[in-house]
Amino acid sequence: MPKIVGKDIGKVGYGLMGLTWRQSPPSQEQSFQAMRTALSLGSNNWNGGELYGSPERNSLHLLNEYFTKYPGDADKVVLSIKGGLVPGQFKPDGSKAGVQRSIDECLKQLDGKKSLDLFECARVDPTVPIEETVGYIAEYVKAGKLGGISLSEVSAASIRKAHAAHPISAVEVEFSLWSTEILDNGVAATCAELNIPIIAYSPLGRGFLTGKYKKHSDIEPDSSLHHFPRFQPDVFDENIKLLHAVEDIAKSKGATPAQIALGWVLAHSGAKGMPTIIPIPGATTAERIKENTTPAKLEEADLKALDEFLKKFEVKGGRYHPSGSALLFA
Known part of the structure; x- marks a missing residue:
């Protein structure tokens, strides 16, 4: 069984983003049912964010409510929270003041109902050396207010610099059948060398690899996917060929496309030259979980x-728009 900060976690984690960061989030009742289902099925590695919603309503608020109702679940969950941004903006702030504000706000919102097992800056601040940012976070680890430090969307060089400043407990990056960069850019190899597990977000390609969207018009009108290059109408029909390949294998194995996509990610976990990899698919219903x-x-x-x-397949479109892509693998 994989471990993070010395705690056992399931081979599949749970991403909380969709419970608070969407135009029409699910009800508290539905969110709680999803969270309880995930935990009951062994997905105890939960991943949320101060940025997943507004400063007034994000993962931390939902988690406070959940652990208020189910205090016995607090010690069962290994919780990682992303922050380190300017409040209300997707702008990194890895300064001492920025890091302290973010962690203090997360701890304030949790209100002692759940410990903060991992904290990570959502993106590397290009104006602050990463080893300095990690040093600021490490002060909270040393003070016993934080279990460990994670990194998000970083380069192999940044992982080495950060790990030299303070041991890194996990690295979160996008990894799926249509986001395979870590296999070639040194990130996976570096994590394997340093024995750092990878947390794979969007392992289902933001829902693309589940078969939910067969044509561009299937995307909900209020979906954030309309803002991602890979989901644009001029490239959708080309990208859908990847789903068809997954569906072919799914049919032969009596599985769903999502189960094949997750199986592919897990097949890389602990393989030769690879670190432990824990995918964190998000879902809002018990059935999907x-x-x-x-x-x-x-x-x-x-x-x-x-x-x-x-x-033979080339994905059309970047993972993010150019402004967001500039902060990837920094």
Whole structure:
């Protein structure tokens, strides 16, 4: 069983973003049901963010409410929170004042109902050396207010600098069948060398690899996906070919596309030259969480088929717009 900050976690974690960061978030009752289902099925590695919503309503507020109602679950959950941004903006602030404000606000919102196991800055602040930012976070670890330090969307060089300043407990990056950069840019290899687990966010390609969206018009009118380059109408029909390849394997194995996509991510966990990888799919219903916590076991032939397809397939569009992409792998 994988471990983070010395605590056992399930092989599949749970991303909380969709519970608060969308135009029409689910009700508290539905969110609580989803969270309890995830925990009951072993997905105890929860990932939220101060940025997942507004300063007035984000993951921290929901978590406070949840652990107020279910205090017995607090010690079962390993909680990681992203912050380190200017409040209300997607602008990194890795300064001492920025880090302190963010962590203090997270602790204030949790109000002692749950410890903060991991904290990470959502993006590297290009104006502050990463080892300095990590040093500011480390003060909270030394004071016993924080369990460990994680990093988000960082380069291999930044991982080494940060780890030299203070041991890093996890690295969160996007990793899926259509976001494979860490296999080639040194991030996965560096984490394996330093024995740092990778937390793989968006392992289902923001829902693309579940089969939910067969054509561009299937995307909900109020969905944030309309702002991502890979979901634009001029590239959608080309990108959908990846889903078709996943669906072919899913049919042969009696599984869903989501279970194949998650199985592919998990097949890399602990493989030769690879670190432990824990995918954190997000879901707002118990049904989807049950699906996500039963990933398919892929055979060598399945992996070979997918790898051969990926060699010939080129994803159209970046993961983020140019302004957001500038902060990736910093």
